[in-house]
Amino acid sequence: MPRQQRAPGRCPGLPSPACSWLCFPKAPFFPADPGAVRQICCKRGCLAVVKTDGTVGVWHSAEKAGGQSREPRHIKLKKNVKVEAVDCETSHLLILSSKGELSEHSLALQNVKSKPRHLTELRGKWIIQLACGDHHSMALSKGGQLFTWGQNEYGQLGVGREMSSAREPQLVQALEGIPLAKIAAGGSHSMAVSLSGSVYSWGKNAFGQLGLGHTEDRFLPTYVNALEHKKTVFVSCGGEHTAVLSKDGLVCTFGAGCHGQLGHNSTCNELYPRFVAELFGARVSQVACGRWHTLVYVPDLEDVYSFGSGSEGQLGNRSKSDQLIPLPIKLRKKGRRFNQEASASKEQIKVIAGDNQSIVISLKEKNSYANLNQALARVGEEETDKWVSNLDPNQWQNIKRNIKLIFSLTACLNGSFLKKSQDEHFRTSQEAAGINMSALLLFSDKMAKNPKVLTGVMDAVKKLVQSLNSSATSPEALRVFVIIPIIIRTQDLCSDSPLKQLARAIQFLQPEGKQTLESLWSNLDFPFFKDLVDNYQRLSSIMLSSFIKQRGSLKPEYLTEVISWPFQILQMLYKVNCRTGFRIQEKNFYVPEVKEMLLLPKFNPTQNIEQVQEIFMSKFNEIKFALRVFTQIPCVLDMEAKIQLHDLNRCFLYFEYSWPYFGVFTEVSVSRQNLVQDTWMFLRSMQDINFQHFLKVCFYGEPGIDDGGLSQEFFTILTRELCAPEAQIFRHFEESHLIWFSSQVPAQEDIYFLIGNIFGMALYNMKIAAFPFPLALFKKMVDIPLTLEDLKELCPIEGRCLQALLDEQYDDIIESMMLDFTVMKEERGSKVSVELKENGANIPVMKYNRTEYVDAYVNYVFNDSIKEQFNDFMRGFVRGSPTKHWNMFFPAELRVVLLGRTEYNWERLEENAKYNGYEKSDETIRNFWVVFHGLPEEKKMDFLAFLTGTNRVPSQGMESFVFTIEDAGKENPDLWYPEASTCLHSLSLPRYSSQDVLQEMFLFVLEHYEKFGLA
Template structure:
C-alpha cells in the first residue's frame, strides 16, 4: 500500500483509477495497485515508481509546469531495483548494478564511467548524484558549484562518474545527497560530509563549504546507522533510535522547537525514547517512522500539507501523521519518502515484505561462510578467483571485514580504537593458509591492492588494512613474505604524518602476540637482506629495501618505548649484523694482504690485469659493506652493544686508513692541560687523524699507551683546575659548575677533550653522571638521574612526592625557587602544594640539568662534536656511551689473572704464583695504580679485562733484586725480574706502581 500527502497531484498518480484512491483525514490518501510498488522516489520535478522491475514516472507540477503530467512507463531492457529522483531528473539502478540517468525529457542513458562497476547504492541531490559500488568506491557526477563532488576546489563538474579517491579504503554502509551537499556513512558509524554548508548542514560547527569529504567529529561513537540529506539540512539516526539534525531550521525542519539554524548535530529531544527506525529529509521538512508503534512523525514546512496534520503551517516539533486505520492493523512501514512538497509511505504486509522490499545493499566483505565455501571446492575455481579478487582487491572491503561487533565495539572506532576482532582475523587467515592455491591467489591480489592505497586517507578506518596484512604475511612462505612485506613497508612510509601517528597508536594497543609478530616480520626481512650483503651481493636496490624495513622497525621500536610495551629490546636485534662485520673484517684483512702482494708484484714487474680487476672488485665490495654499515648506524636498536662497538671501531679505522699521520702532540707531564689548551687553540689539529702523543724529555713511541696515559693525566688536571669548570658532588660524580660562565671556551675545550678520547677509543677518568650522556643523545634527565648525582637532594624530592598528608607538604614552606632562583615567573610567591608538587619536582630537575647549565652544556656539546668527528657515537644508549668514555665500572680482578699470558715463564712458576699473591694483597687503590703503570689508564675496557692483553715477560738478569718491574704500556707487557723471594717482589712492585711515570715505556 502507498500512502501520500502534500501538494496536489494527479489522482492516484494513475497507478490506480481515481475511484480506487482512499481519502483519509488531514489530506492523506492511500492506494493499493494490483502490481505492488517495490520502490519509489520523489524529487523536485518527478515522482518515480518501480513495479515488478519496471519504472513509471510522473512529472510533478512546479514553477515551470502548472499541472501534473501523465504517468509514463519507461521502456528499459533491464529490470530496475532502485530509483532516486533529484532536482531535475532521476537515477535508476538496474538489478545487475548498472546505473541509468533519466533527464528532464525522461530519456534514459547509461552513466559513463561505471561501465565495469557493480553499483549497490545511488543518491541524488539537486544538481549532482552519488553512487556506491560493491567494492566500497564512491563515484559522483553533476555540478560542483559548492564542492558537492568531493573533488578539488576548481573542479568544474562532470557529466560522467568521477571517483572520490580520498574515500578509498573506507568501508561504507550508506551514501546520501541533499540539495548541494553529500554524506557517506561507514560501517563503524563514522560520518563524512562535503559540499554546501551555508546553513551548517555539514554539522562541522561553521558555514564554510567543504570540497573534500570531512569527518563530522561530533557524531563519532554515536553509533550512527543512517543519514538523510534535505535541501539544506541533514538528519542522522543512531542505533537505538536517537535522531540528530543540523543545518537550516528556518521552517522548523530540525524539530528543535525553534526556527534557528544549527551548525552542530543536535538531538531531537521530542523524539527521545521513541526508538525511531527511519528518518528522511525533504526539501524543507523531515519525516521519521517508529516501526514498533507504526507511527510516522513530521516537522518542518507544511504549507502544502506535506506534514499530514491537516494544517498549512510550519511546525518546529515532531507531530504524528494521522495515518489510515488499516495501516496500524494490517501493514508495517517499509519506507518513508520526503520530497519537495510531498510525503510518501510504503506499507507492506509482513508476508509481502520479505519478497518485495528493497533494502540498501552493503559493501562486499570477507566472512567465514565465504572462506568455508572456497575451501570446500564446490564452486568452480574461476568463480572463487573472481570473488577473491572482489574482496582482496578492495581496501574498503578488507577494512569492513573482521569488525568486532560484540557489544557494538566497532562503533567505538577512533584514533585510539581500531574496531577489529583480532581473534576472527587470526582464525580466518589461518583457514586461508590451509590451501596453497587460495593463499597464493590472495597474496597476488593483496600485493596489487597495496599499490593502489591512498597515502592521504580521509578516515582512520582506512588504516585497518595496515593491521590486517601483517597477519597474512605471517602465514606465508619465504618468497611470498619478502615481496608482500616490501609492498606493505612502501605504503606505510608513504602515509601522511597524521595517518602515521594514528597507525602508531593502533600498534601501541595491539595484542602482545600481534605486536611481536609485526616486529618479527620486518626484522626477518631486514636480516635476509643483510645476510645477502654478507654473502657478497651488491646493489642500490638492496640498500634501498633495507632502509625501508629498518624505518618500519624504527617506528615500531619507538612505539614500544613510548607505550611501555613489554617487548624486549632483544626482539629487535638483527644477529646477521655480526656476520656482516666478520665479513668486512675478513675483507679488510684480505685487502691488506693483497696490497702487500701487489706491491711485491710491482717491484718484480709481474702485475697482471686479472689481479687488478680482482682488486677493484674487492674494493667495491668493501665500500658497499661500509655503505651498509653507515645505514645501520641510523638504526642502532637493531644492533647489540658488541656489534655497535665493532661498527664504531670499523668506521673509525676506515677514517684512519685514509688519513696521513698528523702532527705529534708534544706535552709536558707537569703542564699537560695548559699545553693541550695552547695546542688546540692554534686550530691546526686534524681531529680525523689518529692522536699521537709524546711526553717531552721521555723516549717512547705512542702505540696507544702514551695517548691513554695522556687522557688519564688530563682528567686529573681538569679536576684540579683552578677555573673550576667542574664541581664534584656528594656522590663523587662530576657536573658542570653552574657559576662557571666566565670561561665558555673552557667548557668547549672540555668537550673537545672528551670527544677526542671517545674517537680515539680512550677513557676519561672523570666520572660524569648518566645525565650528561642522555643530554648528548637528546634525552631528558629524570629524578632518578638527580638521585645518582645528588642522592640526599633527590630523596627529599621523592619524599615530597610520596607524602600523603596535605598539611605536611604545606609545612615544608617550599616555593618555586631553587637556591634563590625562580623556577617560574613569580616562583618565590607560589607555594608548593600537594596539587602542584609534581610540577615543582619536574622544574627542579630541569633546572639542575638544563637551565642552570644551558650555556655550559651548549659549549661542551659543540666541542664534543668537534673532538669526535665520527657521529656514529649517537647509536649508543646513554649507558653504553657512558661506558665507552669511562670504561667498565666493574673491576673483576680474577679476570685479569685469567686473561694473562706468559713468556719465558708459566703460570705454575713460583715467581708467577708470588706475583699474583702480592697483586691480590694490594689495596684497591694500588691495584688501579698497577693498571696505570701497565696500560697508562686505570679504566677497565668495555667488556672487561678479557678485552685487553696482559703478557708477563720474565727478565732473567743477574742483578734482579736491584731492578724494578717495567711496563710496555702500548702492548700491555709487564717485564718482571726474577726476584729471589716474595718480599722483594712485593717491595719492588709497590714502589714501581707508585712512581709509574719513571718506569713506564711507550
C-alpha cells in the same frame, strides 16, 4: 517528547482507503499497484518508482510536464536484468541494476527516447549504493570504493579543486581504504559514514551543512570531529542541511535552519551537529531530509514526525506554515491510524522525503522495500566456515571470487573482524583499532587448514599490499597494517613475503599516518606486539643475509631502497616499545648480520694492488651505504655493532679529510705540570678541520711515542684534574660521588665549551674520559626527557624527599611541609629564591599539584638552572666529535663508551692473553699469573692503568681486551725495568723471572705509579 497530535481524515492522495501510501502534499500520479513497490525516489518534480518486477516508472509533476499527460514513462533494462535502485539529480535519473551496473537516463520530457548512458567506467565494480545531489552523483562499490561525478563548483565531488566538473566517475582517493556504510548527497554537499561511525563531509558549506564549525567549503572529505564516537549509522542530506542518526536512535542536525528544518525551535543555522532535543527519549529508526524539511520515524511510538518548511503541505499537518520542532504527522484513516494498521499486519514503514514532498509507505515483509544500505563485502565467521569446509567444486569459483574481492581491496579488509561486542568498534581512534583480534586469530588458524583457501587469500593479500594508500591517516584506513601480519602469521618468512611490501607501504605513509599507526601498535595486546617485532626482526635478518650472499651482484643502493624497509619498521616498533613500556628487551630488536655486513675485506697476499684496490673500493661504497642506513636505525645494533659502526664512521671521515695524504694527525704537546692550561690554549687555537684528524699526544721532556697509550693517559689525567673539587668547575654530590654542571660558573666563560670539546674528542678517538656524570647527561645529549629517577641517581637525598612527597597520603602532612613553587640556589656566596613557575612563591604545594611541583623541580635542576652551560657543552662536544651519528648510541651505551666499565674479570684477562716468545706453560708465565692474581683489587686496577693509560675497562668489556706478554730477551732479570706498550696492550718480561722477581716488578710499578702521571 513532543505532544502527540491526533486528527481525523483519510489518507490524502490515495486511490482507495485500503492502499499502503500516504503522500504530502496530495500527488495525482501514482502507480496502479502501489503494493508492488520496491523503492521510491521523489526529487526535482519527478517521482521514480522501482517495482518488484524490476521495472521503473517515472512521473513528472504538472508543472514540469507542462500540462501534458501524467502517464508514467516506463524504463526497463535488458532481458533478465532487474532494477535494484534509483536516484536522480536535476536532469538525470540513475538506475542501478541487480548486477551492480549503473546507467544514466535523461529526465527531460523531449528526450524520453534518448539512449541511456551506461557508466562503463564502473563496470566490474558492483555498485551497491547511490546518492544524487542537484548536479552531482555518488556511487559506492561492493569493494568499498566511492566514485563521484558531475559539477564540482563547491568541491562536492571530493576530488580537489583541479576540475570544475567531471563527466566520468572519479575515485575519491581521500576515503580509499575506509569501510563506508552509508553515503548521502545534498544540494551541493556530500556526506559519508563509515562502519565504525566516522562521518566525513565535503562540498558547499555556506550554512554549516558540513558540521565542521565554520562556513568554508571543503574540496576534500573532512572528518567531522564533533560526531566522534557518537555511533553514527545513517546520514541524510537536504538542500543545505544534514541529519545524522546514531545506533541509539538519537538525531543530530546541522546546516541551514531558515525554515526550522533542524528541529531546534529556531530558524538559526547550526555550524556544529546538535541533538534534536524534542526527540530525546524517543528511539528514532529512520530519518529523511527533503530540500527544506525533515522526517523521522519512531517505531516504539508508531509515529512519523516532521519539521521544517510546510509551504507545499509536505509536513502533513494540513497547514502550509513552517514548523520549528518535530510534531507527529496526522496519519488516520477510517478511524484507525495508518501506522497502527501497518504494525498490526507486521508491515514495514518507510519514510521518503523529496524536494517538497513527504511519503510514508507500508510494505509487507515479503515485498520489503529495497535495501538502499547494502554493505560492502566483508569476512564473517559464517563465510569463513563456508570457505574452509566447502567441498563442492562447483562453488569454489564463487568462493574464490569473494576471497579475491575482500582480500585485494583495503576497505573490505578494514571492514572485517570488527570488535562489535558492546559496540567497541564505534570507539575506533588512534587509541583503539576496533579489531576483534580473537576473531582474526581464529580466521588465520582456520584458513591454514585449507590450502586452497590459504593460497587464494595469500595471492590476494600480495596484490593488496602493493597498492596500499600512502595518504591514509584514518585509524579505520590503517587497520590493514595490523590485520595483514596476523593473517600471514602461519606463513614462512622469506625475502618475497607480503610483510616486506607492507614495510615498504608503511615507509611511504605520510607522517600523520605513521603517527596514527604507531598509536594503534601501542595499544595492541603484548603478544600481538611481540609477534610483530619478532616477525620484522626475522625478516630483516633473512633479507640482510640474502643481500650478503649476493653482494657481488647487487648494487649498494639496493640496501637503502629495499632492505632498509623492515629495518625502519623495527625502529618504529622500538620507539613504540619505549613509549608504552611493553618492556620487550632490546636484544629482540638486534639483527646480528649487521656486524658481518660491516666487516672489511680480507686480502689475499697473491692479489696485485689493482685487485686489492678494486675490492676495497667496492666494499668501501657498500659500507658507506650501510653507514647511512644503520646509523638511522640503531635499535637493530647491539653495542658491539654500534662501536664497530662508529669506528668505521670515524675512519671514513678521517680518510675523507686526509685524502690523499694518509697519516695526517692532530698533534698536541702538553706538559704534565700545566696540562689543563696547555690543553685550553691548544683547543682555543684549533681550527674545526683539525678535529677531523686523529689525535697524537706528546708530553714535554718525555721520549714516548703515542701509539694510543699516551693519548689515553692524556684524557685520564685531564679528566682527573678537571673533576677535582678544588677546580670548582662542577657541583659534587657526596652521596652518589657524581658531578653536575654548576650554575656558579659564568656562562660567558668557555670552560664548558672546552670540556665538551674534550668529551667529543674522546669519543672520536675512541678513548675513555671518565667524567663521573650521571645517566641524565647522556639522556639530555640525545634529547630524552628526564624524570625523578634521574634525580635519585644524582642526588639520592633530594630524590627520596620528593618521592616521599609523592607517596604521602594525608593532605595535612603535605601542608605542614610548607612548600611552595620555589627553589633555593646559590649566587655569589648567598642563597636566593627562584620561582619554578610564575608567581610560584604564592602557590603552596598541595596534594593536587605535587606532581607538577616535582616535575618542575626536576626540570629546574637538570634544565633551567644550567641551560646555557649545557648548551656550551654540547656545542663543544659536536665540534670535538665531527661524526654526526654518535646519537645512535642509547644513553646507557653512550655513558659506557665514554666513561668505560668498572666490572673486572681478571680470569678472562688471563684467558685472552697472548704470548710472543713464550708459551702459556712456561714457568715465567705461570709465575706472572700467580703473582698478578695475588694482588689486591685496587692494585690490579692500577696495573691495568699502567698498561693501558686508564683503570677503566673498554666498553666492549674485558672479553675484548687482548693482553700480550713478550719475551724481553734478558737473561738477568735484575738488569730489567718494566716496559709496557699501551698501543698493543703488551708487556715485556725477561726470561727466567721467578715469583720474587715478578713480585718486585709489580711493587716497582705500583710504588712509582705516581711517576707515570696516573696516580
